Structures are given as structure tokens and as C-alpha cells.
Amino acid sequence: MLRATDTLKSMSMTTPSKPAVIADVARVAGVSVPTVSRVLTGAAKVSDGKRERVLAAIEELNFRPSAAARALVARQPKIVAVLAGNTSQYGYAETIRGIEEGARAAGFVVSITVVESAEDESVDRAVDLVMAQSVAGVIVLKFDPPGVAALHRLPKGIPTVSIAGVREKGVPQAVLDETAAASELTEYLLGLGHKTVYHVRVPPSRREDGRTTGWRKTLIAAGAEVPDVLDASWEPESGRGIGLELASRPEVTAIFCGNDEIAMGVIRGYTQAGKSVPQDVSIVGFDDHPLASMWSPPLTTARQDFAGLGRRAYGLLEAVVTGTPVRSFSSERPSVIIRESSAPPRAAPR
Amino acid sequence: MLRATDTLKSMSMTTPSKPAVIADVARVAGVSVPTVSRVLTGAAKVSDGKRERVLAAIEELNFRPSAAARALVARQPKIVAVLAGNTSQYGYAETIRGIEEGARAAGFVVSITVVESAEDESVDRAVDLVMAQSVAGVIVLKFDPPGVAALHRLPKGIPTVSIAGVREKGVPQAVLDETAAASELTEYLLGLGHKTVYHVRVPPSRREDGRTTGWRKTLIAAGAEVPDVLDASWEPESGRGIGLELASRPEVTAIFCGNDEIAMGVIRGYTQAGKSVPQDVSIVGFDDHPLASMWSPPLTTARQDFAGLGRRAYGLLEAVVTGTPVRSFSSERPSVIIRESSAPPRAAPR
DNA sequence: TTGAAAGCGCTAACAA
DNA sequence: TTGTTAGCGCTTTCAA
Numbered sequence: 001m002l003r004a005t006d007t008l009k010s011m012s013m014t015t016p017s018k019p020a021v022i023a024d025v026a027r028v029a030g031v032s033v034p035t036v037s038r039v040l041t042g043a044a045k046v047s048d049g050k051r052e053r054v055l056a057a058i059e060e061l062n063f064r065p066s067a068a069a070r071a072l073v074a075r076q077p078k079i080v081a082v083l084a085g086n087t088s089q090y091g092y093a094e095t096i097r098g099i100e101e102g103a104r105a106a107g108f109v110v111s112i113t114v115v116e117s118a119e120d121e122s123v124d125r126a127v128d129l130v131m132a133q134s135v136a137g138v139i140v141l142k143f144d145p146p147g148v149a150a151l152h153r154l155p156k157g158i159p160t161v162s163i164a165g166v167r168e169k170g171v172p173q174a175v176l177d178e179t180a181a182a183s184e185l186t187e188y189l190l191g192l193g194h195k196t197v198y199h200v201r202v203p204p205s206r207r208e209d210g211r212t213t214g215w216r217k218t219l220i221a222a223g224a225e226v227p228d229v230l231d232a233s234w235e236p237e238s239g240r241g242i243g244l245e246l247a248s249r250p251e252v253t254a255i256f257c258g259n260d261e262i263a264m265g266v267i268r269g270y271t272q273a274g275k276s277v278p279q280d281v282s283i284v285g286f287d288d289h290p291l292a293s294m295w296s297p298p299l300t301t302a303r304q305d306f307a308g309l310g311r312r313a314y315g316l317l318e319a320v321v322t323g324t325p326v327r328s329f330s331s332e333r334p335s336v337i338i339r340e341s342s343a344p345p346r347a348a349p350r
Numbered sequence: 351m352l353r354a355t356d357t358l359k360s361m362s363m364t365t366p367s368k369p370a371v372i373a374d375v376a377r378v379a380g381v382s383v384p385t386v387s388r389v390l391t392g393a394a395k396v397s398d399g400k401r402e403r404v405l406a407a408i409e410e411l412n413f414r415p416s417a418a419a420r421a422l423v424a425r426q427p428k429i430v431a432v433l434a435g436n437t438s439q440y441g442y443a444e445t446i447r448g449i450e451e452g453a454r455a456a457g458f459v460v461s462i463t464v465v466e467s468a469e470d471e472s473v474d475r476a477v478d479l480v481m482a483q484s485v486a487g488v489i490v491l492k493f494d495p496p497g498v499a500a501l502h503r504l505p506k507g508i509p510t511v512s513i514a515g516v517r518e519k520g521v522p523q524a525v526l527d528e529t530a531a532a533s534e535l536t537e538y539l540l541g542l543g544h545k546t547v548y549h550v551r552v553p554p555s556r557r558e559d560g561r562t563t564g565w566r567k568t569l570i571a572a573g574a575e576v577p578d579v580l581d582a583s584w585e586p587e588s589g590r591g592i593g594l595e596l597a598s599r600p601e602v603t604a605i606f607c608g609n610d611e612i613a614m615g616v617i618r619g620y621t622q623a624g625k626s627v628p629q630d631v632s633i634v635g636f637d638d639h640p641l642a643s644m645w646s647p648p649l650t651t652a653r654q655d656f657a658g659l660g661r662r663a664y665g666l667l668e669a670v671v672t673g674t675p676v677r678s679f680s681s682e683r684p685s686v687i688i689r690e691s692s693a694p695p696r697a698a699p700r
Numbered sequence: 701t702t703g704a705a706a707g708c709g710c711t712a713a714c715a716a
Numbered sequence: 717t718t719g720t721t722a723g724c725g726c727t728t729t730c731a732a
Contacts, residue, residue, distance in 0.1 A: 019507065062505075062506070062507060064481065064505065064507070066422070066484065067427075067481075067482055067483050067484035067485075068418065068421040068422040068425075068427065068484040069422050070482075071418040071421065071422075071484065072416070072418040072419050072421075072422045077417075077418065078482060078483060079429075079461060079483060081459070087443065087446060087447050087450065088440075088443035088444050088446070088447045089443075090438075093437065093438035093439075093443040094438050096437060096438070096462075097437050097438045097464075100437065100462060100463065100464055101464075104463060104464065104476070104479065107479065109431070109461045109462070109463045109479055109480065109483055110461060110462060110463075111429060111459045111460060111461040111462075112446075112450060112459070112460060112461075112462060113450065113454060113459045113460075114447075114450055114451075114454065126454075129454065129457065129459055130459065131414060131417075132417055132428060133417050133428060133429060133459055134416065134417035134418040134421065135417075155412070155414065156412070157369065157412060157414075235640075236640060236641055236643075236644045237643070237644075239644075240644065261640070261641065261644075264641060264644050265644050268644045268645075268646065271646055290585075290586060290611070291586055291611065291614060291641060293586075293587070294586045294587075294589075294590060294611075294614050294615050294618045295618075296618065296621055296646050
């Protein structure tokens, strides 16, 4: 009853019953079923007369070929599935955007299904859901433990590509070289004259993520003290709490945050504590979030091309599916962007 | 050559050839095809002995039922498609998250395909792509012109639900009552003592969106002057430009922005111009972006439950698909959140 | 409980 | 150019 107001045209003769199938079209047009198929697919020549009758019948019956039937016969599904622990946070959403862009250009749609947690039950449910569809392949975002778990539980045999910040073997993979970028950012801060750099990390996907590794290694290489890592959640609010705390520790002069949102939270905490950035402390983020340049002060960060990452992952998957030989690894380095949230320390640290 | 390192187990006996089909399983297990189907679906009792042999064969052959074949026979596809002009911006991403949440709970996956622009070519390509899959129904996000266009070009007959800020007839719809929320926000500002409220809008989906309508009507009802609308793009940067300009106009004491990101940009512009918020000007946003409360100053805004919107839309679609009678309209009102970016005007406006 | 037979809606192969 | 005949891989009658 939802469509009580269809046009008169579409109402004529039309019992709202079963949708028309190709046999109906053939009957109405007075041709055989394969002929209809031929005009549908253009696979072979059809005489103009018949073609027109077929077209007319299609129109009249409002016929739409069954995608399911086509999928059964053409063994190439047109869907690539994405499994992810999250879909709406900046990095995730942008990566998915890139995947979709690549997929759509190739005539594929992308399905997304989120993996709520790393627990077996939820991972299996998500994986089963995906495998119950006919998909050409799957791309898993292993930015977090749910993603990592999903990758490991995916059945062998289905074309798979993973996306991550850290390299892992066994599955073709598109990555962003976070380790290098984190090193660069840390070096930059050290070069400014900071004795060491504190680190607030976001929840890692494994024991230690590239951002943390790059930071740690650089500190060690420079002979700087390696402070304890501070853990934030994904919520900017958690950054604020940490900033508030850190603000009372004068030995903290530089902080490298796991992402821009957390950095913004940390800055907020400092601001609330009456401190100013970068005069009292230098704070840098990671990602180059769209709001990073709007922040007060504008955030020094490392730009990550998530959409490009997604596109590369799609390309990798396409290659796997078609059997094109590929180097199964595609890496790109984020670029450091210096803005105003970082500066030399106010005075030489004691 | 990508998987040179499969486990020994999976390598034994396995030519990497065609995937096993149900007939293979039947043969290996020594039973008939329907029997295998029965253990797969649980549609009928199977003796323990056979069941186990079937299970063993499935394991051995690493058999996975073809989703395409199943879809053909069971006429209910398990995919709901989402058509949207964008997927990664906050409101869009959250809405999609909600849709996915509802869909997954019901055993559906969601596919997303973006409509690049409102031009026929790109709209048709997106719509065709979606219709080429076997989908249970489609949800279109008509927050913008591409979305609106997509809705209009979708073939009749496919279960459809739209999501939007403004009501439109003909299609079941889930909305957020932006008009009411915009009114409330405007009234609040007027109540603070501001003579009038300026408005910076984001690109509208049609002639005038609910946010703008609510603002305008409230101003008129209050007998306040209605300033010209200022147009921003979706980029926070465009807000900054507008803020910079507005900062030199002392008659501007209150600004209602189309969304939080733009409001942040506008605030940034004022800040750069040496003005302070809310002392020199009150600025409010819309959406309650996750960073709104981290901003300096924390943003007064209207919280929109996008994820809830998505869930409601999914629920609507489910009802349409199953033929459950529904009121084809589901609305919810955003709630105003007062923070620190708004205050009474500094002095009585002249 | 089980198997044989009959489709699901379409495209591909093969003749005519 | 066109129609007939075979499937695609699965589930669902229908008997046994």
C-alpha cells in the first residue's frame, strides 16, 4: 500500500504480481528466449524488427534481468567485500571511499560489513555474512584487532587483500609506511631541540604499530630517553584527559600523538590547563585530518593518503582476481606537514 | 604465484583448480545431492552417519556453497544497496554505519555506491551498477543533489527508502527534523539578545534545506531582519574565508552555520582576524561532530543521531521488503546542545 | 530418511 | 539471424 500513487501508465493491465522474466518478454515479443538475451547483452546480431519488438516488450513488462541468474551463469561476481572494525572514522571512511572509487570504475560495487570486536563469535559472524554473498574478493582493513582477526579467519581460496599500516606476510597488501613517517616526525621534533618526545598512542592493531615503532626507534637511535607510552582510546575526549595530566609535567616539551583527533584532544587539555601550544609544548598528530589545518593552532602532522591506499588495495585485488602477476605489496610514504603546533622548546630543558 | 606459501595441509592432494560444488561433496560422501543440501540448510533430517560423511567431505574439499546459486533459487537477496553522493563525511559515514548495523543484525550486508554528481551520466552509471546486482532493496541518501537525482532515476518496483533532512512524498523515508532544530537554535540565539542571526549554509540538496528554512522562518516570526545567506562549500576552509570576511562587519553578532566543520572554519577565520568567540560573535554549528566539544571554544550545536537515522532507514526498508505495513515516515528531532561558542552580544547592538 | 526429477532465470553452444 | 538444447549450482517437490 506504500505506492498508492503510481502513475496511470504503469497501472494499466499491471497486476502487481511477479516481476517479468525473460520468458515473458520472449512470449510478448514473439521471439525465442535467447533472442531476448541477445538484445540484452548485445552478444550477437538481432534483426532490427525483432530487436524493436523485444525492446517494446521489455518496456511494456518493465522487465529487469535477474542479477542472481546472471551471476550464476557468469562466474564473475561484481562485488568486492570490505571487512573492517569501523567504517566511519576518518581514516577508515576515506580508505573505503578509495576502494569504492576503484571498484566503481571497474564496474564493481563494494559491500561493507563491520567486525564488532576481535572475539571469535563476532568475527565469525561477520566472515560468514560476507562469504554467504557471492563476492569476487575481499579487502580487509586491519587497522585494529577485529580486522586482524577477520583476516585470519577468512577461508583460503577467496581472493584477499589486506590493508594495514604494518607489513604482514602471506596476503597481498597495500600499506602506508607509517613507521617512516613517525620517524620523520620524531626526528623533526628532536631537531627542534626537544630532549625527547612523548607518545600518546591510539589502540594498536597488534603489539606495537608502525607509528609507535618509528617513534621508539628514532628516539633510541638518537640516544634520547624513551618515555612510557601513554594510551588513548579512539575518542578525542581521552586525549583531553591525557593533555590535562601532562600539562602539569614541565619535563614534557614535545608530544607525538597517534592521530590528529587525539592530538586535538591533548591540545584541548593543555589549553584548559592554561598552557599554550606550541609555547609550552609542541604537539603533533598523524593523518592530516580535514580539520587539522583549522585547529588552533594548526596541527603539524603527517598526511596519509587513505583514499589512495584504498584505490591501490582495489587494484591489488583486481590483479589477484584476474591472476595478473603483481608484487603483492604496495607501499607509500606519508608526508610530514609542518604547521604551527610545533616549535623549539621554550627554554633549554634542564 | 601469490600464495607460494600455503600450509602443507592445504596443499595435499589439492590441485588449485575449480572450487568444489555440491555434486563433488555428494560423490565423495556417497550420498545424493539433495542430502548434502539438507545438511547444509538443515531443512530436513539426515541420518547421523550420512551427516558426518557429508560434513567430512565438505571439510575435505573445502566446499563453500555458491551464493549465486542460492540467490537464484531463494528469491531473497541478502544485500541492501546504499546510493549516496558521498560516503566519508561525518554525517554520511555515520548514517551508513547505522544502516550497516541494522542490516548486519538481520543478516544482510550493505553495498555502497557513490553518485559522483547530479549529471545524468554519472547518476545513471551508479544506478545501473546497483541494479546489476541482486539487491533486496536500496536506501538513498538524499542529502545532496546527486542523491536526489539518484532517487528519481531509480526504477519503480525495487523496494526503496530515502533518507533526508527534508520530507518528500512518494517514497518511505527516514528523516531528522532539521527544520525544528534550526528553529530552536535560532530562537536560542535571539533569546540571548542578538538582533538577528546570520547564516552560512553548506551546499543544499535542493532549493532550500531544512536548516535554512528553520532559520529563516524563525527570524521572520520574530520580526528580525533576514540577512542574505552566505554560501560555503563542504570544505572547512571555505568557512575560514567567510569568517575572515565577516570579522570586519561589527553588525554581525551571531552566526548559525550549516554544519560543525564550517562553524569551526568560521571560528578559525574570526580568530585569525583577531576576534574572539563568543565575546565578539556567537557561532553555532549543526550535527555535534565528535570534535565539536574539543574545539576552542567548544561548539554550541544541534546533535543529530545519524546512526539512529540509518538504523531507522534500514528498518523501514525491511518493512517495505517484507510487506509489513508501516507509516512510511520516520522522523526524529535533533537536540540542541549549548556549549561555549555562544553568548549574549557584547553590547546592545546599535 | 533418502533419491530422482524438476526447476530458479539466464547465457552459451550448436545447429539450422 | 534465429531457435533448440544444455547447463550454471543449488533447493524443492514428489515418491519411495
